[in-house]
Amino acid sequence: xxxxxxxxxxxxxxxxxxxxxxxxxxxxxxxxxxxxxxxxxxxxxxxxxxxxxxxxxxxxxxxxxxxxxxxxxxxxxxxxxxxxxxxxxxxxxxxxxxxxxxxxxxxxxxxxxxxxxxxxxxxxxxxxxxxxxxxxxxxxxxxxxxxxxxxxxxxxxxxxxxxxxxxxxxxxxxxxxxxxxxxxxxxxxxxxxxxxxxxxxxxxxxxxxxxxxxxxxxxxxxxx
Amino acid sequence: xxxxxxxxxxxxxxxxxxxxxxxxxxxxxxxxxxxxxxxxxxxxxxxxxxxxxxxxxxxxxxxxxxxxxxxxxxxxxxxxxxxxxxxxxxxxxxxxxxxxxxxxxxxxxxxxxxxxxxxxxxxxxxxxxxxxxxxxxxxxxxxxxxxxxxxxxxxxxxxxxxxxxxxxxxxxxxxxxxxxxxxxxxxxxxxxxxxxxxxxxxxxxxxxxxxxxxxxxxxxxxxxxxxxxxxxxxxxxxxxxxxxxxxxxxxxxxxxxxxxxxxxxxxxxxxxxxxxxxxxxxxxxxxxxxxxxxxxxxxxxxxxxxxxxxxxxxxxxxxxxxxxxxxxxxxxxxxxxxxxxxxxxxxxxxxxxxxxxxxxxxxxxxxxxxxxxxxxxxxxxxxxxxxxxxxxxxxxxxxxxxxxxxxxxxxxxxxxxxxxxxxxxx
Numbered sequence: 001x002x003x004x005x006x007x008x009x010x011x012x013x014x015x016x017x018x019x020x021x022x023x024x025x026x027x028x029x030x031x032x033x034x035x036x037x038x039x040x041x042x043x044x045x046x047x048x049x050x051x052x053x054x055x056x057x058x059x060x061x062x063x064x065x066x067x068x069x070x071x072x073x074x075x076x077x078x079x080x081x082x083x084x085x086x087x088x089x090x091x092x093x094x095x096x097x098x099x100x101x102x103x104x105x106x107x108x109x110x111x112x113x114x115x116x117x118x119x120x121x122x123x124x125x126x127x128x129x130x131x132x133x134x135x136x137x138x139x140x141x142x143x144x145x146x147x148x149x150x151x152x153x154x155x156x157x158x159x160x161x162x163x164x165x166x167x168x169x170x171x172x173x174x175x176x177x178x179x180x181x182x183x184x185x186x187x188x189x190x191x192x193x194x195x196x197x198x199x200x201x202x203x204x205x206x207x208x209x210x211x212x213x214x215x216x217x218x219x220x221x222x223x224x
Numbered sequence: 225x226x227x228x229x230x231x232x233x234x235x236x237x238x239x240x241x242x243x244x245x246x247x248x249x250x251x252x253x254x255x256x257x258x259x260x261x262x263x264x265x266x267x268x269x270x271x272x273x274x275x276x277x278x279x280x281x282x283x284x285x286x287x288x289x290x291x292x293x294x295x296x297x298x299x300x301x302x303x304x305x306x307x308x309x310x311x312x313x314x315x316x317x318x319x320x321x322x323x324x325x326x327x328x329x330x331x332x333x334x335x336x337x338x339x340x341x342x343x344x345x346x347x348x349x350x351x352x353x354x355x356x357x358x359x360x361x362x363x364x365x366x367x368x369x370x371x372x373x374x375x376x377x378x379x380x381x382x383x384x385x386x387x388x389x390x391x392x393x394x395x396x397x398x399x400x401x402x403x404x405x406x407x408x409x410x411x412x413x414x415x416x417x418x419x420x421x422x423x424x425x426x427x428x429x430x431x432x433x434x435x436x437x438x439x440x441x442x443x444x445x446x447x448x449x450x451x452x453x454x455x456x457x458x459x460x461x462x463x464x465x466x467x468x469x470x471x472x473x474x475x476x477x478x479x480x481x482x483x484x485x486x487x488x489x490x491x492x493x494x495x496x497x498x499x500x501x502x503x504x505x506x507x508x509x510x511x512x513x514x515x516x517x518x519x520x521x522x523x524x525x526x527x528x529x530x531x532x533x534x535x536x537x538x539x540x541x542x543x544x545x546x547x548x549x550x551x552x553x554x555x556x557x558x559x560x561x562x563x564x565x566x567x568x569x570x571x572x573x574x575x576x577x578x579x580x581x582x583x584x585x586x587x588x589x590x591x592x593x594x595x596x597x598x599x600x601x602x603x604x605x606x607x608x609x610x611x612x613x614x615x616x617x618x619x620x621x622x623x624x625x626x627x628x629x630x631x632x633x634x635x636x637x638x639x640x641x642x643x644x645x646x647x648x649x650x
Contacts, residue, residue, distance in 0.1 A: 011456035018463055080451040102455030102487050105462050153525055168466050170477065172484055179522070181488075181556070191529045218465065218477040 001116060002044075005029040006036040006059065007051040007078065012101075016049065019105045020112075022167075033057030040066055045073045046119065047112055050095070052079040052086065063093045074115045078103075104173035106164045113163040129162055130209040130224055143206045153178055154199050161212060161222035171219040196220065228376075228383050236372050247364050251357065258351050259328075263311050266330040266346050269294070273344060274334050284342060294346045304333040304341035313350065326350045389413035393422055400429070403436050403500060440497055447494040454490065458483050485611070492613035495553070496600075499620040506625060510546040512555075513538055513576050519555045520574075523563060531569045540578035544644065546625060554621045557614045558583050558640060564610065565638070573637070580627065580643035591633030598629070618642075 003025045007013040013029050020027050028045075030036050033054045040048070040062060048066075052059040063075055076097045077090040087098045096115045099108060117125050117136065125136040133142040139155050141148045150158065156178040161169060171189055193214070200212055213221045225233075273294055277283040287297045309332040315324040328350045335341050392411035400408060408429040410422035458480055465476045498504065516536055520527075527534055562572045562585035570586035596602050598619040601612040615629075618640075622629040627644045 009452050009456060012452065012459065015456060015459035015463060019459070080448060080455075101451045102458050105459050168473075170462055170465060170480060172481070173462075179526075188526065191526055194529055195525060215473060217474045 001046045002026045003028070003112070004036075004039055004043075004045045004048045004073075006031075006049065006054070006062065008032060008054050009051075015105065016108065019109070023109065033059070033061065036062050037065060040071070040073065041069070044071065047074045047076065047115055049108075049112075050075050050077050052077055052081070052090070060090060060093060063090065063095060067094050074119055076108075076111055076115060104170060104176065106160070106167065106169050106173040107177055109167075110160055110163045110177060127159075127162055129165065132162075132208050132210065134159060134162055143203075143208045146206065148202060148206045148208075150199075150202065153195065154202070157196065157199055158203075161220065165222045165224055168215060168221045169219045174219065227387070228379055231379055231383075232372070232376055235375055239368060239371060243364055243368055247360055251360060255351070255353070255356075259311075262328050262348060262350065263330070266311065266328065266348060269346050269348075270330060270332055270344065273346070277334075277342075278336060281336070284336065289345075289347065293348060294344060296342050296344050299333065299341050299343045301335075301339075301341045304335070304343070307333055307343075309333070314347070316347065318349075326352055386415070389415060389418040389422075393418070393425065397425070402429075402432060403440070404502075406433065408433070440501060443493060444497045444501070447490045447497070450490050451487075454483060454487050458487070489611050489613065492611050492617060496613065496617055496620055499550070499617070499624050502624065504547040504550055504624065506545045506547050508546060508548040508551075509543055510548060510551045512542040512544065512551075512581060515551055515555055516574055516576060516581070519552075519559055523559055526563060527572075530563065530566065532563060532566055532572055533570075534572040535574070537573065537575045539576060542576050542578060542581065544625075550621050550624070554618055554642075557618050558642075561585075561614055561618075561640070562638075571637075580641065582639055582641040584637040584639040586636060587638050589636065592631065592638065594631040597631055615640075 001024075003020060005013055005016050005020075005027065007016065007029070008031050010031070013031065017027050017029050028039065030039055033056045036050075036054070036059075048062075050059045050062055059077070063077075066073055066075065075095045076099060077087075077095045078099050078101060079086055079090075080101045090098050096118075097111050099111060114136070117127070127134045127136070131144050133145075134140075135142075136159065139152070141150050141155065141158065157174065160174055160177050171192060175188065175192055196212060196214070203210065203212075210222060210224050213223060215221060273283070273296075277296065284296055284298075286292070287295055289295050309330070311328065311330050314327050314329045316327045317323070318325045326349075327347045330344075330346045332344050332346075333341060334344060389411055392413075396409070396411060408426055410426050413419055413422065461476050461480045461483070465473055465480070468476050520534060520536065559572075562583050565587045566572065566585050567587065572586075573584045575582045575584075598615050600616045602615070603610060603612045619629055622642060625644070626646070627642060629640060629642045632639045632641070
């Protein structure tokens with residue numbers, strides 16, 4: 001998988017590159033509008049992370065250029081502006097997703113994987129992990145082909161762990177992904193812990209071959 | 225006290241003084257004139273009587289006043305020569321009035337041709353001093369009332385007319401909201417003083433508007449510019465977290481937590497200034513019954529975990545023009561507030577009516593300060609990780625949509641009521 005990162009802030013660019021390289025992607029990064037236009041006209045990418053606010057042009061211009069050339073690269077817009085209009089305009093121009101700064105890297109990872117899954121040739125939005133099969137369209141889990149009933153939030157938690165497998169997932173990244181901005185209070189982490197305990201029990205009862213480790217005060221890690 | 229009444233107060237006080245002074249002077253000068261003319265009359269009468277007495281000696285026998293107004297009695301020459309003519313006030317019984325009345329009496333002396341001396345007393349009725357004073361006071365009182373009344377009427381009319389530009393300015397100023405109105409237009413007037421005042425006020429407000437705009441711009445820019453460095457810092461720490469173990473990891477996680485708090489603060493401030501800058505359009509019809517239910521659904525697990533009971537009472541179907549994004553923020557903030565400031569096994573009650581909705585929750589057993597809870601950065605004390613901006617955002621959203629949000633504490637429940645004001649014109 002080949003990714004292009006268009007981001008003018010060096011610190012952010014470096015972080016994203018460093019994080020995504022661990023996911024075994026081929027990652028390229030540019031810092032300005034012109035280099036971005038050059039890259040997208042020469043090569044095809046599976047996913048492009050696009051910052052809207054570039055010093056020498058609007059990032060949406062890159063999106064328009066892609067559309068004009070009828071290229072089918074997936075684009076995730078990264079913006080410091082949490083504005084609905086920007087979001088709508090970006091999605092209208094054909095972007096696949098929209099992420100507001102600041103974001104958790106695990107969240108970015110989940111978004112990229114979702115985009116890539118949808119792009120996959122067989123069209124099945126499914127992730128297989130050991131004896132588990134997660135169907136993102138039906139939002140269902142099968143362990144050894146047997147259906148395991150998960151509620152909405154349990155599925156979201158598991159899905160987030162699965163796309164970030166073997167990585168330490170910081171607790172509030174998980175909270176934000178599953179419950180949105182609602183879980184911004186420290187005392188809610190006990191609540192998250194209790195939710196994960198339920199999930200663990202269900203997975204164990206059905207013989208799922210994985211483990212969710214808790215790292216006290218930090219987060220969780222799914223190991224396979 | 226109104227300006228009009230002020231003028232009248234001073235006017236009536238000084239008029240009392242002026243009119244009393246005038247009355248005293250008037251009384252004495254009038255009395256002086258009255259005495260003068262009465263005494264002249266008596267003098268004339270005296271001459272007529274003496275002339276007649278010289279011709280007709282029977283007159284000299286009239287020693288009592290009786291029906292006429294003079295009396296003559298003989299007197300020693302010695303006494304008569306020493307005495308002087310005098311006018312004096314005296315009292316006399318009047319049959320008509322059945323009372324003693326003030327009379328003016330002239331006592332004089334004369335000699336007849338036979339060399340005998342006589343004393344002549346002539347009386348005439350006098351102006352009654354006390355009656356005159358009473359009449360004068362009476363007239364004065366009416367004059368006073370008439371002057372004050374006409375002053376009141378004229379003043380009222382004139383002041384109203386003259387001060388019209390002032391009241392117009394006052395009205396315009398009252399309607400002025402810093403941060404909402406981009407310019408200030410004072411009423412037109414030809415009166416120099418008022419024009420000066422209008423110009424001064426306009427200049428002052430223009431400067432204020434400019435400063436306010438700058439401040440708002442600054443908050444928005446600052447919040448906006450902070451997002452990127454915050455993002456970088458959080459992400460760097462997340463990368464570090466993956467490589468850390470045990471205590472180090474916890475320290476890093478802790479640092480991230482603080483940065484996240486800063487992010488939330490920042491986002492809320494940005495949201496607030498955007499709302500205040502009216503960057504949101506009320507462009508959707510929002511079904512609040514459905515919205516509440518959907519949001520409650522999102523909080524279901526948390527409610528279950530905290531064993532908080534929640535009920536929604538739908539008294540009416542509430543559909544309003546609203547900004548969709550802000551409606552979400554509004555309901556989320558209210559719900560979050562009711563859950564966070566609750567206790568285990570508590571209760572939340574949501575009531576949706578046709579003019580708004582109310583959310584009531586158990587929590588601290590004492591009322592909060594209704595004047596402060598909507599202020600920015602107000603915290604009830606125990607919630608150190610909250611931004612203290614949730615209800616400030618709620619209030620700003622209410623204001624934007626011509627609604628009000630009020631707090632009250634009753635029956636052990638904290639109530640927050642969101643109510644549209646009047647007819648939704650937008």
